[in-house]
Amino acid sequence: MRLALLIALLCNRWKTALSYGNGNQLMIKQWSFPGGIALEGHKQVTEISEPTLPPELIYPLLQRSDNYAQPIVGPGQRVLKGQIIATPQSPFATPIHAASSGIVKAIASRIIAHPSGLEDTCIIIETDGMDEANPLTPCLDYKLETPDELRNKVAQAGIVGLGGAAFPTAEKLATGQSIHTLVINGAECEPYISCDASLMQAHAEQVIQGALIIQYILQAKRCMIAIENTPPAVRQALLEAASRQGIQIATVPAIYPTGGEKQLINVLTGQKIPANALPSEHGIVCQNVGTAYAVYQAICLGLVLIERIITVTGAGIKQAKNIRARIGTPIKHLIEQCNGYNPNVQRLIMGGPMMGIALSTDDIAVTKTTNCLLAMTTSELVQSQAPMPCIRCGDCASVCPVEILPQQLYWYSRSRQLEQCQDHQLFDCIECGCCDIVCPSHIPLVQFFRSAKGELIIKDQQSTQTSLAKKRYQNQQQRRAKEAQDKQAKAEKRQAAINKMKAAAAAKRKNSI
Incomplete structure (x- = not known):
């Protein structure tokens, strides 16, 4: 399989x-x-369906990486379709717009589309069905x-x-x-x-x-x-x-x-x-x-980005469709628009089978980057097998599109030789999964690479924090030394002035005698 x-x-x-x-x-x-590989398409270029308006819309404030947007609306506030509800805090984030009119129900933690199934702060809007929009x-x-x-x-x-x-x-x-x-x-x-x-x-x-x-x-x-x-x-x-x-x-x-x-x-x-x-x-x-x-x-x-086309497909879906979905729509609402799941559905993936992430629930909302929702059955899933020892066949290197050495990176990442991983261009890996597909030993290579990247990023952040702390300490020591020097200079200047006054007084007394 x-x-x-x-x-x-x-x-x-x-x-x-x-x-x-x-x-x-x-x-x-x-x-x-x-490198690269040819894969079966499993594609259905269907007409674009228009779903019904969901009862609520969910907007994670986390945009990409660690770039967040700042809410500018509060619970109980009515918003219009196309209205900005959160503003970016860096050039690498964008404004978030409401995809329909409604009332801000809450700003609270919800599960977001993340490989670890994390919760994060989201703006939840209860739609009012009027779909009243800002002027264009x-x-x-x-x-x-x-x-x-x-x-x-x-x-x-x-x-x-x-x-x-x-x-x-x-x-x-x-x-x-x-x-x-x-x-x-x-x-x-x-x-x-x-x-x-x-x-x-x-x-x-x-x-x-x-x-x-x-x-x-x-x-x-x-x-x-x-x-x-x-x-x-x-x-x-x-x-x-x-x-x-x-x-x-x-x-x-x-x-x-x-x-x-x-x-x-x-x-x-x-x-x-x-x-x-x-x-x-x-x-x-x-x-x-x-x-x-x-x-x-x-x-x-004059339209803002509040919707996109999403493929909802897989053998686990009763009717595959390409849907014009509102950003923030819960996945379960789109699944309902496709007549629901088939009984033998096993896994729900956001994205494709190669680079998508498995979801723990369909209560998660679609985002601007959601291009596919894939419901897979047992027959579609690659059978999970226990990894076997690497046989050094080199198949992973032959299909790598960025010409790195996945086999060597595997050994270094497995043994946590992170510096060696960096030396072998770990961060050049685009995590396409080609090496995983062809590995006869069923080794989850990309999983090892992601883990090593995460450790290196954390290590780099810790090193940066250590350097900043060291720099702050050095700056503090320099400031204290300068303050001490200034204090000493002032004391010496004051003492010199006192000595001058004493000498002048002594000279005056001597002249008066």
Whole structure:
């Protein structure tokens, strides 16, 4: 079962088809990224369903990493659809908007989408069914505004990268670099996920317009939209929408993880971005198609990011759908919109089978980064087997897309040789799971790597805190030494003045005699 998803290892080279808006197709030079695997798609590009309004909406204040938003509403307060309910506390967070009108029920701890099943502070809104919205301020012609003005609108709309990273889009567009190529990523390489394909098929015109707006903000000379070579209807819709717009539609192989930012850039341009570098440093910016659509809505319609397309699928779901879901909707409400679970459902995953996280409950709310809800049955799950000793076959290294040595990292992380892990580029690992799939010994390699990363991060934080404490102590000692010197200098100055006065008095007495 462990290799049931694996069809073939990635070829050394492949061909990428490039089409223009007028329908002419060329074959560009063959490029590939190292490693990768071909997986069964299990995709259903369905029409986008519109769910009913949930009775409550839940908004975690934790955005990404340790970046929080600050609530600006309180319990009992009525809010409108599109109203800001929390503001960012750093450039790496975005405003949170209410997805419908209602009353703030509480600001309290709820379980959030986290690998450890943690609770964190959330804003809970009880919807009133009226869906009353703030007035909209659309832009009639985005080219009449400056790129900085458009970036500010993107920031105020709360738009983040909808491919999963949740990095604020406005920050990514403020590169400070000269950008020559914009890549719009529509390559959903992970199995089961088809929300982007459904979006492109249903809203190709809006995706193209969003791409053009981003291209204008970046002042990029070239724009490419990359899609997998499996959905012909999606490609046709984009070709028709891109007609006379000068945007190139590139068809790339469905090889996992082609959808990774640096892997996709490598496929399309032949340029390999170093692990410790950003694509913008090399003149390239990559954005998800969902992000492009959200930018179109923010600029041309005045809409903030309060909804996104989510794939709800898996054999554990009675009716798989792509749903236009409100941000903050509890997962159980979306499951109900798909007629519920099948009796043999075993696991609920947020995300895909390769990089998603298992959830302990469906009371958790969807966030801006939720692209898929996957309910899996026993037949779909890889049978859990006890790990066996590593046989040093090297299969993990052959499929690694970032060309690290998972086998060696495994030994170092297992023995807690953290410095050696760093020396072997542990943080270059993108946790794609390719090594886990092909390992004949069933070793949970990514689990070891995540654990080692966590320990190194904690160690680095402790080292930083120790350095700060040492610096504060040194500063305190220097301040005390300076105070002592100043005090001594003042005492000496005062004593010198006293001695001078005494000498003057003695001289006066002597002269008077």
